[in-house]
Amino acid sequence: MSKTSVLLGIETSCDDTAAAVLVDGKLASSVVSSQPQHVEFGGVVPEIASRAHEKLLVSVVESALQKAGVKKNDLTGLVVTKGPGLIGSLMVGVSFTKALSVGLCIPFIGVNHLEGHLASLFLSEQTPPYPHLCLIVSGGHTQLMRIDAPGKFLILGKTRDDAAGEAFDKVGKIMGLDYPAGPLIDKLSVSGNRAFHSFPRTRLKGYDYSFSGIKTSVLYYLNSFEEEERLIHLQSSLPDLCASFQEAVVDMLLSPVKKAVKDTGIRHVGLVGGVSANSRLRKRMSGLMDAQHGQMYVPDMAYCMDNAAMIAMAGHLRLELGEQSALSEIANPSLKLL
Numbered sequence: 001m002s003k004t005s006v007l008l009g010i011e012t013s014c015d016d017t018a019a020a021v022l023v024d025g026k027l028a029s030s031v032v033s034s035q036p037q038h039v040e041f042g043g044v045v046p047e048i049a050s051r052a053h054e055k056l057l058v059s060v061v062e063s064a065l066q067k068a069g070v071k072k073n074d075l076t077g078l079v080v081t082k083g084p085g086l087i088g089s090l091m092v093g094v095s096f097t098k099a100l101s102v103g104l105c106i107p108f109i110g111v112n113h114l115e116g117h118l119a120s121l122f123l124s125e126q127t128p129p130y131p132h133l134c135l136i137v138s139g140g141h142t143q144l145m146r147i148d149a150p151g152k153f154l155i156l157g158k159t160r161d162d163a164a165g166e167a168f169d170k171v172g173k174i175m176g177l178d179y180p181a182g183p184l185i186d187k188l189s190v191s192g193n194r195a196f197h198s199f200p201r202t203r204l205k206g207y208d209y210s211f212s213g214i215k216t217s218v219l220y221y222l223n224s225f226e227e228e229e230r231l232i233h234l235q236s237s238l239p240d241l242c243a244s245f246q247e248a249v250v251d252m253l254l255s256p257v258k259k260a261v262k263d264t265g266i267r268h269v270g271l272v273g274g275v276s277a278n279s280r281l282r283k284r285m286s287g288l289m290d291a292q293h294g295q296m297y298v299p300d301m302a303y304c305m306d307n308a309a310m311i312a313m314a315g316h317l318r319l320e321l322g323e324q325s326a327l328s329e330i331a332n333p334s335l336k337l338l
């Protein structure tokens with residue numbers, strides 16, 4: 001019988017300090033500590049983020065171990081996000097993990113944050129078979145992928161400018177909403193009229209995306225009002241504007257997915273990353289897959305945004321292939337998936 005695997009996952013790539021424990025591939029605990037101190041700056045301040053990780057990481061790890069009922073000495077391996085992300089933030093997680101690996105005499109593996117988002121699908125009861133397609137929609141990335149096996153990917157298309165989450169956050173800022181605006185735009189849209197204003201949908205050839213046009217279009221639309229008038233308009237029509245913007249983004253996200261399902265014949269499609277929490281995107285994607293006689297896979301809400309459970313799962317899949325990192329491994333802020 002193989003020895004029980006007890007993995008500790010650590011995620012510190014941006015502004016969430018997270019740790020999780022995975023026992024034999026099953027999630028035993030997941031703890032995420034967010035950093036509200038960035039809200040007043042309208043975005044993540046790298047220096048504040050890395051200092052906060054250093055302060056929070058020990059207690060977040062202790063809490064994850066305690067919730068899982070696991071002691072440090074029970075751990076058989078460690079997994080950490082090595083990139084992409086903010087260099088100072090990544091270095092806190094990677095250095096901590098390497099020190100723990102040496103102290104406990106157990107192996108560690110550094111994984112790509114996006115591979116973590118892809119692995120979030122394997123935290124659910126119903127997991128996708130290989131090959132499957134997966135749309136990553138997060139704060140820093142928007143890309144449509146074909147996954148043939150653990151660690152075997154192909155990027156079919158990606159954004160040429162802003163990521164979808166970035167578009168939500170930037171448009172939110174234009175509308176006067178707090179960062180990150182995605183969840184609030186989703187909430188406000190529920191009571192809004194999606195047909196209130198028709199924002200242009202950018203559709204590129206193939207499977208690529210572009211969201212800079214819609215951001216500019218919202219800005220031009222609001223700038224067409226005099227300042228006082230604009231504030232009144234925003235007050236009276238905010239849910240309608242949010243719903244109209246959101247519908248355009250969802251249309252743009254789903255168009256290449258539909259084409260990829262048709263072109264590849266692969267009918268199992270995952271949706272991951274922070275924007276996969278969006279209620280309208282989930283609903284429309286589910287409708288699209290029903291119409292294609294296919295199946296949609298999404299992580300539970302808790303594992304859409306950054307977390308360490310998905311990082312532990314990505315490491316679990318890699319360790320099962322016999323891989324591990326050397327102590328010479330270092331954080332890489334611009335790490336590529338391929």
Ligand SMILES: Nc1ncnc2c1ncn2[C@@H]1O[C@H](COP(=O)(O)OP(=O)(O)OP(=O)(O)O)[C@@H](O)[C@H]1O
Pocket residue numbers: 014084113117137138139140141164165166168169180181182183186273274275276277278279304305306
């Ligand atoms: N319900 C929602 N609707 C739309 N956007 C959302 C929703 N919930 C979260 N988001 C967006 O998700 C993004 C955060 O996702 P995530 O934490 O995966 O990104 P990130 O880790 O910063 O980027 P990356 O994973 O590309 O490095 C933010 O842009 C946020 O506005």
Ligand SMILES: [Mg+2]
Pocket residue numbers: 113117138139273274305306
């Ligand atoms: Mg992320």
